[in-house]
Amino acid sequence: MAADVDVDIDVSKLLVELRPVDSDETLLLVELRLVDSDETLLLVELRPVDNDETLLLVELRPEDSDETLLLVELRPVDSDETLLLVELRPVDSDETLLFVELKPVDSDETLLLVELSPVDNDETLLSVELSPVDNDETLLLVELRPVDSDETLLLVELRPVDSDETLLLVELRPVDNDETLLLVELRPVDNDETLLLVELRPEDSDETLLLVELSPVDSDETLLLVELRPVDSDETLLFVELSPEDSDETLLLVELSPVDNDETLLFVELKPVDSDETLLLVELSPVDNDETLLLVELSPVDSDETLLLVELRPVDNDETLLLVELRPVDSDETLLLVELSPEDSDETLLLVELRPVDSDETLLLVELRPVDNDETLLLVELRPVDSDETLLLVELSPVDSDETLLLVELRPVDSDETLLLVELRPEDSDETLLLVELRPVDSDETLLLVELRPVDSDETLLLVELKPVDSDETLLLVELRPVDSDETLLLVELRPVDNDETLLLVELRPVDNDETLLLVELRPVDSDETLLLVEIRLVDSDETLLLVELRPVDSDETLLLVELSPDDNDETLLLVELKPVDNDETLLLVELRPVDSDETFLLVELRPVDSDETLLLVELRPVDSDETLLLVELRPVDNDETLLLVELRPVDSDETLLLVELRPLDNDETLLLMELSPVDSDETLLLVELRPVDNDETLLLAELRPEDSEVIELVVVLASE
Known part of the structure; x- marks a missing residue:
């Protein structure tokens, strides 16, 4: 053991070397204690003899x-790499910070590894920082490995020295x-x-899911x-990577912050x-302005199509400027819809009303201001x-078309x-078409809702379309809601x-009315006829009025059918009206079908x-x-006389009984005329009966007219009651 003390520099150095006889390892311990400093530096070096x-x-x-700062450095002799391990253990804290730095000799890169292992926490935070010598960029890699969890969170942060941008990369590998x-x-x-990019790459799948999210701090958007x-x-994969060497893709990320601007x-x-x-993404964020302009442009080289994404998002304002246009490459179709509110135009804004779960009503106000661009x-x-709802808004504004898709x-x-x-x-039209589609994840049905709101008209047309995935049928529902009127027109179309x-x-x-009018129209594609069905359902009444109208395209006639089906009544009233376009006559047909009765009552009027006469035809x-x-009644409008004609046609009988x-x-007086015309017989029996109301006498006149005979037999009977 040796000790050396230097008084001039107030440093005390304690060197301890332990060399066991039976061990090839040599333990060198150096302790440096500064006199005026409370810090103590303890250095321990272990050099195995047979190990490099x-x-x-x-x-x-x-x-x-x-x-307590613990620094451990491992320097292999035959390796140019140097492993530096630093551990910081606070006494009063259960957390332990493990810092490891790997410096290759022939490489300008420096790998810095930091691991934070809390004692009472099962999670382990591993941080790796790569600092190239000739590069101002610093790569920080942080890995979080929970002990009881199989998931590993890998976090990589790139901090350029001369740039204020910080790139944070987080990878989760279960x-x-x-x-x-x-x-x-x-x-x-x-x-x-904050621009958040999330990419999900399954190992056994070739698909890559890329998610980019821009989250302003002061805005909930x-x-x-x-x-x-x-x-x-060959589709474009969007991910955040700065000029990868082994990849053919190049991502250029630039932020321009002028000093005077x-x-x-x-x-x-x-x-x-x-x-x-x-793919070009441009974002303009003025400091003194709360508006943020996000511009995304996709310009294929061999295609004239350009996908431009522009968003203007004011922080303190709920208005958003959206411009959208999409043209598929392999399709000649262009999806066009619009929501326009120019400053110099009096067009109304688009109001989208949502009702989240925890909120009564949420009103989203979107304003579109067209720009002179592609x-x-x-x-x-x-x-x-505070809401679990997510609103996705896409707007398409083509240049050569006046329509804009929102x-x-x-x-x-x-x-x-x-x-x-x-x-x-449409720009040149005051009508606005609003389409809403509901796609349940676990259901194959797709609900499409379209609403048409004309600007100069108070009516609003709401259209709902249900497209089942496994079914070829498409249900189209259209609802017309006038603004100043309480009536609501709901239209459903099944294609x-x-x-x-x-x-x-x-x-x-109608809102203030308990009646509900249901109209059904059947339009065959290969047929020129159009069947229109209208049903009125009273809320407080059990009666249901069904109206059906058939309008042939190439024909001027219109068939109107009305059916009244009371819920508590077994009778069903069917009314059919035929209105020729170029003809002033209107044919009204009414049929009453009792449910528990086998009789069917058919009324035709x-x-x-231009005529004052009304022909009423009733068939039972x-x-x-x-x-x-068959009952036919002719009622002239300006005439007090009523002509009632009744015809009885038995199916299995050739005779036809006509009663007028x-x-x-x-x-x-009442004139009753009855005619019996057998089908296989040439004879016609005409019976006329005159019954005065206030007179008990009845005049009965019978006439037999054979067709092949010129003889007419006339019988007149006066019967007194």
């Missing part, structure tokens, strides 16, 4: 501090799971916005971008080598902090349903894919527009009887 590794241990124990979750977060120092790019596909420009460009597409695509997701998607966190809202507002028929259902529900068809009773009755209103 050298273990250097340095411990710093300040007297007035409860922390032990028993093949999926790897990569999370990258970009936090500018002087900017409150969050921009979430999710992209799924297969490995074997308060604006901050964030520029991200991804140029895949094997792909012609270029077609743009915007994908925006709004996640309220897409809003609501994804509740605890619910598997996804609500998709699309609004179409089977493999069927050419289209069922259109319209329901009118013909009302000419019993189900179990072969007879058919004329009842004048101001006349007490």
Whole structure:
């Protein structure tokens, strides 16, 4: 044991060397105690004789501090790498900080590893920092390994020295799971916005899920971008990586903060080598301005299509500027819908009303101001902090088209349903089409809701479409809600894919009225006829009025059918009206079908527009009887006489009984005319009966007219009662 004390520098150095005889290891312990300092430096070096590794241990124990710094360095002789391990153990704290630094000799990179192991906590935090000598960038890698959990959280942070940006990369690798979750977060120092990128790469799957989220600090709005790019596909994979050497993709991330300018420009460009597409992301965040401009442009080289994403998000304002346009490459179709509110225009703003679980009503106000630029695509997701609902808004504004597509998607966190809202507002038209689609996760059905709100009109058209995945039928529901009127028109359309028929259902529900009008229209594709069905359901009444209208396209006639089905009544009233377009006559047909009765009552009324006469036709068809009773009544409007014609046609009989009755209103006489025309017989029996009301006498006149005979037999009988 040897001790050396230097008085001039007030340093006390204690050197202890322990060399066991039977052991090849040599333990060197050096203790440095500064006189004017309370810190004590303890250095221990272990050099095995037959081993080329050298273990250097340095411990710093300040007297007035409860922390203890333990430094361990391992220098292999035949290896150029140097392992530096530093452990900080506070006395009053159960946490232990383990710091390991690996400095390769021939490499300019320095690997710094820091591990935090709390005593009472099963989690272990492993931090690795890579500091290249000739590079100003510093890579910080942090790994969190819970003891009782198989998941490993890997966190990588890149901090450029001359840049205020900080790139945070977090990777979660479950032990028993093949999926790897990569999370990258970009936090500018002087900017409150945070760009969060999450990538999920399953090992056994070629698909990669990329999620980019922009989270402003002072705003509850969050921009979430999710992209799924297969490995074997030439599609562009968006991830945050600065110029990878072994990858053909190059991601350029630039933030421009001029000194004399308060604006901050964030520029991200991804140029895949094997792909012609270029992704350009530009974000402008003025310091003195609460607005944030996010611009994303996808410009394929061999294609003239450009995907531009622009978002203007004021912090203190609920208004958002959205411009969106999407044109698929392999499809000639362009999805166009719009929500426009220019400053110089009087167009109304789009009001989207949501009702979250914990809130009564949530009103989202979106204002669109068109800009003189190319077609743009915007994908925006709004996640309220205190609400589990997520609102995704996409708006498409093409240059060559006046239509703009606004897409809003609501994804509740605890619910598997996804609500998709699309609004179409043509610029030259005052109508606004609002489309809402609900896609349950565990259900194959898709509910599509479309609402048309004309600007200059108080009516609002709401359309709902249900598209089952495994079914070819499509249910389209349209509701018309006038603003100044309490009536609501609900329209439902069913379009089977493999069927050419289209069922259109319209329901009118007045707010202050208990009546509900249901209208159903069937439009076959290959047929020119259109069947319109209208049903009115009274709320406080059990009666249901069903109206069906058939409008042929190439025909001017219109068939209107009305059916009244009371709930507590077994009778069903069916009314059919035929209105020719170029004809002034209107044919009204009413059929009464009792449920518990086999008889069917059919009433047909013909009302000419320019004529004062009204023809009423009533037919009674019993189900179990072969007879058919046809009753025709002609009521002139300006005439008090009423002509009643009744015809009885038995099915199994060739005879036809025709009964005609004329009842004048101001006349007490009633003329009853009956004609019997057998089908296989040429004879016709005409019976006329005159019954005065105030007179007991009845005049009966019978006439037999054979067709092949010129002889007419006339019988007149006066019967007194």
